Amino acid sequence: MDPARVPTFCTKLQWPWIDRKWLPLHNLWLDSGMDMQLGTLQLRNNLVAAPMCGISNRAYRLLCKRYGAGLVYVEMLKVESFLHHNRKMMTLKYFREDERPIGIQFAGNNPLWLADACKMAEDEGYDIIDFNMGCPVPKIGKCGAGSALMAYPERAAKCFEAMVKAVKIPVTVKFRAGVNENHLNFVQIGRLAQEHGLVGVTIHPRTREQGYTGLANHERTRELKASLRIPVIASGDVKEPEDAMRVLRHTGCDGIMLGRGAWGRPWLFREIAEMQSHGRVFTPSPDPLERLAILREHFELLLEAFNETHACQVVRRYATWYIRDVKGSPAIRARMNRVSTREEFHEILDETEACFERELGHEPALATVAAAG
Secondary structure (H helix, E strand, C coil): CCHHHCCCCCCCCCCCCCCCCCCCCCCCCCCCCCCEEECCEEECCCEEECCCCCCCCHHHHHHHHHCCCCEEECCCEEHHHHHHCCHHHHHHCCCCHHHCCEEEEEECCCHHHHHHHHHHHHHCCCCEEEEEECCCCHHHHCCCCHHHHHHCHHHHHHHHHHHHHHCCCCEEEEEECEEECCEECHHHHHHHHHHCCCCCEEEECCCCCCCCCCCCCHHHHHHHHHHCCCCEEEECCCCCHHHHHHHHHHHCCCEEEECHHHCCCCCHHHHHHHHHHHCCCCCCCCCHHHHHHHHHHHHHHHHHHCCHHHHHHHHHHHHHHHCCCCCCHHHHHHHHCCCCCHHHHHHHHHHHHHHHHHCCCCCCHHHHHHHHC
């Protein structure tokens, strides 16, 4: 694969099949008509890319930003790991100026450690700090952090106080509805956050016990919004622009945080922004061939931060998301899951794209190239 063929999307003319419906992606800022302010930080819109372990690397963040995310975060980091400052941590917290505004999210329950980490984060140039009280993963919860901390509101309040006093940049928190259905204390946590100087909250209205099963009950989001003066951002089960509008209208919340809904679909930010500003999505979603080009760009961005072996391991997951609803995708995924070099990755995409071009963009062509693998 000739590196010169890798699309940068700087111009519309690099790829002949990107025609009247395709927009240049560099610096694609979309005003949704709904800006949002978190303390001293003014955001271009009210759409936030969630901090996610193993997902929110620079490549993912940059694509979210290009498609209209108003705020992005590096991956969620355990506070003790951040303070150790090891080589892996240097990779995880790496960011560039073109990602601003950019935030960092800490998981922990030690007020002193959190204060020290916040000071370091401010010194390193982050624009905002978020405190994680929403992660339901057992390895975080067994340390008394993430959503497990919701069972200890007094401890959480001490963490809030320490973090806010340590820095001048804004501090926010993300939390769940509670530990379980018998212990719903999201309003209490939200009020504690407000009382201790946090400038915004994000709620994922499932419980810790639910994990990611069942439905996100945004009636709880509505209740929280009615109880607070500071901005409330909604998270959970936003997979389509219509989902975002339904949550915004029903709850009165100030913004939307996108997590799993944007996996392999960073253009969801653009679609929600268009829905908010124009009442409809007017830019067509990328067709399968265009999605392959975005996946190619995603891989090249991964190579900026990771070595080739690691980038290939990471892109296998992303490739699954980009082609999950494309005909013939299971066989294509099987080939992608064995990718170990840059050349091999581009070879698979070259074959797939060539097949599409021969078949005038018909999706069944994917099955043909998949069978070749």
